[in-house]
Amino acid sequence: NKMHVTKAAIGAFDMSVEGSRDEMIRQKNADDGQNSVSQLRTIAGLCNSGNFDAATYHLPLHDRKIHGDATDQAILRFSESLGPVTEVRESWVKTFELAFNSKNKYMIRTFTLADRVGLDLALSLTEANEFRQNATLLTIKGAPDVLIGRCSMFVDRDGVSKPLDEATRFSISCMKDCWSSQGKRVILLARKTLGHEQIQSIPTDAKFEDEIMEHSRTGLTFVGTVGIVDPPRDEIPSVVSILRRAGIRIFMVTGDFALTAQAIAAECGVITNPPGAVKTVTALTRDEVSAPSSINKSSDLTPQPVTSIVVSGPELITLNECQWDKLCRYDEIVFARTTPEQKLRIVREFQSRDEIVGMTGDGVNDAPSLKAADIGIALGSGSDIAIEAADMVLLESFSAIVHAVQYGRVVFDNLKKTIAYLLPAGSFSEFWPVFGNVIFGLPQILSSFLMIIICCFTDCAAAIVLAYEAPEADVLLRRPRKPKVDRLVNWQLMLQTYAFIGVLESIASFAMAFWYLERQGIPFSVFWFQYGALPDNLDADFVASKLAVASSIYFVNLVVMQWFNLLGVRTRRLSIFQHPPLFKKETRNWLLFPAMGFALVMVFFWLYVPEFQRVLGTAEVPVEYFFLPGAFGLAILLLEEGRKYCIRAWPNSLLGRCAW
Structure with a gap:
C-alpha cells in the first residue's frame, strides 16, 4: 500500500488529482x-528529495521505483x-537543501535559474x-500548522x-x-x-x-496544499x-497532525469510540482529584466503558506527574505531532508505571524509543539504524506480532507445564x-538409585x-x-504440584508399597520408629528382599501415575476433550x-534385568501393581x-484464584 495524493488545493479551491489535471489543461x-x-506542480517537483529510478522510468507512473521517503514519493x-x-x-x-526533520516539520530547497522556461x-x-x-x-514544504503563519501572500x-x-486563511484552515x-x-x-541583494553570503558559506x-520565517507565498492518503496495511x-x-x-505515536492521526487511528481500530467521545488534554486535570470512573480499573466485574484520548506533542511538554498518571490509564491513546524525544519520553513514562512497552517503528527517529522499549519492533523495510536498535524485525507481515505474542505466551505456558509435571514425582514424592x-x-521405601x-x-x-x-x-x-x-x-503452582498432585501420588505410592509388605507378612508397625531394628521373628534377609520389591512398587506407582499427570498438565484451563493430544491437528502432540x-x-x-537387580537392589513387580496405579492416575485425571x-x-471463585 503506497502513499498517494488524493487531493490538491490552490488557495481555498480544492480539487481531486484528476480535477487538477483538468484544471491545468483549462488554464x-x-x-x-x-x-x-503549474506553480503547484513545480514546487512539488523542486522541493522534493525523491528521484525516479532510471531503470524503471519506462514503466507506468504507479509502477516506477522512487528513491526517497514515502511522502516525497507520493508528491513526486x-x-x-x-x-x-x-x-x-x-x-x-539547486543551491541549498535543508532536509525534513521531525522537529522543524518542513524542508527547504533554494534554486537559481538555469532556463527562462522555469519562470x-x-x-x-x-x-x-x-x-x-x-x-x-526559496521553496519550502511541510506541516500547514507550522508554515501557514509564515505566509503573507x-x-x-x-x-x-x-x-x-x-x-x-480561515478557509484554508477549515x-x-x-x-x-x-x-x-x-x-x-x-x-x-529573494533578490541578489537580500542574500549576503554564498551557498557554500x-x-x-x-x-x-x-x-523562511516570514513573507512566504502560499502556493497550495496536497492531501496524501497513507493506507494502512490490510x-x-x-x-x-x-x-x-x-x-x-x-496506542498510536505519530508525527501527523492530531485530526489526521485520530482519523487513521479510527480506521486501524486503535480508536473505537466515536469522535465526540474522544477526550483531549483538557480532560487531564493538574490536581490530585480522583480520576473519572470510566478510567478507574476497579475490581468491579461489570465492563467499564472504553476511554480514548488524543494528545499532541506540544501538549505532552506541559503535563505534570499527576496528568501523566491519568493519561497512562486510558485504554486508547493517540499521540500526535511527536518528536523523537517525546516518543522516548512516552516509552519511559509507561515503563515507570510498571508497564511492559513494545514499540514499533521504521525510521531513524524511532531508534531511541525502539532501544528504550522492553521490546523494540522494526519493519524489515525500515532504516538500518532502526533495525539495529530493535529486538525483533518484521520481514513481511505486521501480523507476525500476533504470532510473537502467541508463542511468547506458549513458551511461558510450556515452561510452567514442565515444572508442574516434574515437581510432584521428581521432588515431592521423593522427599517423603x-x-x-x-x-x-x-525404611527408605524408595531407593536413592530409583530416585535418580x-x-x-x-x-x-x-x-x-x-x-x-x-x-x-x-x-x-x-x-x-x-x-x-x-x-x-x-504459590498457585506450588499448591497444584505439592498440595494436590504431589500429596495424591505420595499417599498412593506409600500405600501400594506398604500394602505389599503387609501382604507378605511384614506389618507396618514393625517399622514405626524402629530405625532399622527388626523383631526376632523376622529374618533380615527376607525383609531386605521384600523391601527391594516394595521400593520397585513405589517407583512403578509414580511412573504410571505420572502418565496421567502428563495428560492433565497439558492444559491450564481447558479440558482434555477441548485440547486432545490426538485426532485434532491444532492440538495434537x-x-x-x-x-x-x-x-x-x-x-x-x-x-x-537380573544383573541390575543384584547390583542395584531392584526387583520384579507383581503385575497387579501396574494396574492399580492406572486407577489412581485415572482418578487424578x-x-x-x-x-x-x-x-x-x-x-473468580476461590478455586479460580488458586489456579496456576
Whole structure:
C-alpha cells in the first residue's frame, strides 16, 4: 500500500488529482497567463528529495521505483502526473537543501535559474518579469500548522499572487482540518523569491543556512496544499483487534497532525469510540482529584466503558506527574505531532508505571524509543539504524506480532507445564521416603538409585515433549502477565504440584508399597520408629528382599501415575476433550505417547534385568501393581478435569484464584 495524493488545493479551491489535471489543461487552453496548477506542480517537483529510478522510468507512473521517503514519493508522483518533473528540474539549479526533520516539520530547497522556461512554470506572470538572473527561489514544504503563519501572500486560482487575508486563511484552515479528519496527511507548499541583494553570503558559506532560515520565517507565498492518503496495511485492523482481546493496549505515536492521526487511528481500530467521545488534554486535570470512573480499573466485574484520548506533542511538554498518571490509564491513546524525544519520553513514562512497552517503528527517529522499549519492533523495510536498535524485525507481515505474542505466551505456558509435571514425582514424592526414614524411623521405601532414574529417565522424556505443546485456544484471550507479580513458579503452582498432585501420588505410592509388605507378612508397625531394628521373628534377609520389591512398587506407582499427570498438565484451563493430544491437528502432540513408552521401557530395563537387580537392589513387580496405579492416575485425571471445569465456570471463585 503506497502513499498517494488524493487531493490538491490552490488557495481555498480544492480539487481531486484528476480535477487538477483538468484544471491545468483549462488554464493552458485559456492562454491568458493562468498557471496556478503549474506553480503547484513545480514546487512539488523542486522541493522534493525523491528521484525516479532510471531503470524503471519506462514503466507506468504507479509502477516506477522512487528513491526517497514515502511522502516525497507520493508528491513526486503527483507532480509527474501533471507533467515531466525533469522539465522542471532542468530549468533550475539547486543551491541549498535543508532536509525534513521531525522537529522543524518542513524542508527547504533554494534554486537559481538555469532556463527562462522555469519562470513560467514556477511563478506568476508579474513575479516572472521581476525575477532577475542572479536571484534565488526559496521553496519550502511541510506541516500547514507550522508554515501557514509564515505566509503573507497566496496564489489564487488564476495563478496571481495576492495578500493572504484572514478570510482566505480561515478557509484554508477549515479545508486542512476537513482533510485531516478524513485521515489525509496535509502538506503545504510555498515559495519566496529573494533578490541578489537580500542574500549576503554564498551557498557554500556556513552562514548561508542561517540566512535562508531567517528568510523562511516570514513573507512566504502560499502556493497550495496536497492531501496524501497513507493506507494502512490490510492486516492492521485485525491485528489490533486480536491484540486488544489479548489484553494489550494499542496506542498510536505519530508525527501527523492530531485530526489526521485520530482519523487513521479510527480506521486501524486503535480508536473505537466515536469522535465526540474522544477526550483531549483538557480532560487531564493538574490536581490530585480522583480520576473519572470510566478510567478507574476497579475490581468491579461489570465492563467499564472504553476511554480514548488524543494528545499532541506540544501538549505532552506541559503535563505534570499527576496528568501523566491519568493519561497512562486510558485504554486508547493517540499521540500526535511527536518528536523523537517525546516518543522516548512516552516509552519511559509507561515503563515507570510498571508497564511492559513494545514499540514499533521504521525510521531513524524511532531508534531511541525502539532501544528504550522492553521490546523494540522494526519493519524489515525500515532504516538500518532502526533495525539495529530493535529486538525483533518484521520481514513481511505486521501480523507476525500476533504470532510473537502467541508463542511468547506458549513458551511461558510450556515452561510452567514442565515444572508442574516434574515437581510432584521428581521432588515431592521423593522427599517423603527420606523424611519418613529420618523422622519416623521407617525404611527408605524408595531407593536413592530409583530416585535418580525418575529424574534422569522416566520423567525427563515426558518433560521434554511438553515443550512441543501447541497453543491453548484461550492463550490470546488472557490478560498479559506482570513479570513482578506473575512469576514462573508462584504459590498457585506450588499448591497444584505439592498440595494436590504431589500429596495424591505420595499417599498412593506409600500405600501400594506398604500394602505389599503387609501382604507378605511384614506389618507396618514393625517399622514405626524402629530405625532399622527388626523383631526376632523376622529374618533380615527376607525383609531386605521384600523391601527391594516394595521400593520397585513405589517407583512403578509414580511412573504410571505420572502418565496421567502428563495428560492433565497439558492444559491450564481447558479440558482434555477441548485440547486432545490426538485426532485434532491444532492440538495434537503424539510425542507424549512415545515418552510414556520410554518410561515403561526404563521400568523393565532397570527392574527386570537380573544383573541390575543384584547390583542395584531392584526387583520384579507383581503385575497387579501396574494396574492399580492406572486407577489412581485415572482418578487424578478426573479430579483435574473437575478442577478445570470449575475454573472455567467460576473463574473468580476461590478455586479460580488458586489456579496456576
